[in-house]
Amino acid sequence: MRFLMPSIAVFAMAFVISAAAQQRDESEVVFVGTSDPEMVAAMRQARTTLPDFLKLAAAPPSGTDNYKLKVMVIDGDKTEHFWVTPFKALPEGFAGAIANDPKIVRNVKAGQIVRFNESLISDWGYTKDGKQVGSFTVCVLFKRMPAEQAEFYRKNHGFDCR
Template sequence: MKLAARTALAMLLAFAPASSAGAQTPGQGDDKVVSVAGDDPEMAAAIEQARAGLDDFLALADAPPSGTADFQLKVMVRDGDATEHFWVIPFHRTAAGFAGTLDNEPQTVHNVVAGQEIEFSRDDISDWGYMKNGRRVGSFTVCVLFKKMSKDDADYYRQNYGFGC
């Protein structure tokens, strides 16, 4: 299942900034779109928190400890004035930055498609996450999105996808 964020520019639980935003949670199945203001202070803080821990996350992803799996990045994609954030699973480092497979269906941008291999830089990364002993670690933007969706939907994602927030 996925959680996407969208903006007037857009955010998918995948996620996008600007006047409004939506979001998608990582996983398989149907996508859930949630609206979030592009200038939302909680979303901005979540992105900063993710970026502050990015080096530690990348070190873990390079040498995953026992009990960890499903390492993924959330990446910003721009198309003209539109912006959307997507989960990229799997991802790998390249000489110029990173590359990986877009895991979400675009809602706002039209220059990428789900399943496409994309290249991106560190500056495009807005979140990260992985599973550790059955619980999701990271996914800071998703935790903000839970506050914007119905309690039933948020509880469903928590119960079925290991989110602790």
Template sequence: MTIAIRIALCLLLALAPLDAWAQSDDKAMMIVSDDAEMAAAIEKARSGLDEFLALSDAPLPGTDKFKLKVMIVDGNATEHFWVIPFKRTDTGLVGILANEPEIVRNVVLGQNIEFTRDDISDWGYTKNGHQVGSFTVCVMLKKMSKEEADNLRSAYGFDC
């Protein structure tokens, strides 16, 4: 993320409640907490969660790298992290935090965390080298410079 974008995002932090959205390359992007596009992406992810979990339980040929994005709250701060790998438990889900926290301080990279379906804000997996899901990432790509977005698309197989 460019310095100008970081400065602008820091200024926004003082003006509106923000959530930090962890990206695939372990950087965070600040998004206003009432961003309509992000809310729609979360809703889309949650509406397909049952199908995603069923597929992650019995992956089809050519599918791998299943991941969940989970919301972590620490006081008034909220940050979203990829959890890779994850598994279901009797009471919810458990997995390993795959991003370095930038806002919250109650978790650390590599920590094993327990969470519920209500904490899930996105999901994704790779099918034949292309990302499926990752709806929140597609929103973030629109808010990045063309160069940064193109680099992430190329490196991780995003089609959005």
């Protein structure tokens, strides 16, 4: 699979989290412009703290699990961001499984193993004692989605965006 740097005006941040009690499409897509200042800041924070996250993921402390990376996948002029879990570091980048079916791009599918480099990582996250850590872009998306949708994810998946 070949990945290119993004250059489109709108991109989709798709996030999937394990099944919950309520019925809903857990791969809902929220569109955010590439120049959105809060999203740009969230991605910058994720990339700045990525080295510390990768060290933690390499030797996870007890009480932590569900380590994941959010990765840009580019298909022509379309871009979609996917959680990739599990993932592993390779000598030249990373590899991991796409966590959900695409809504925008067509060059990947759920469960497919993809290779990528650090420049395509837009976020990271894990769970510590039932609470989400990281997932900076998700907290921005909560502000852009209907309140009941955001509350569903907060309640069922341990997000605490303050």
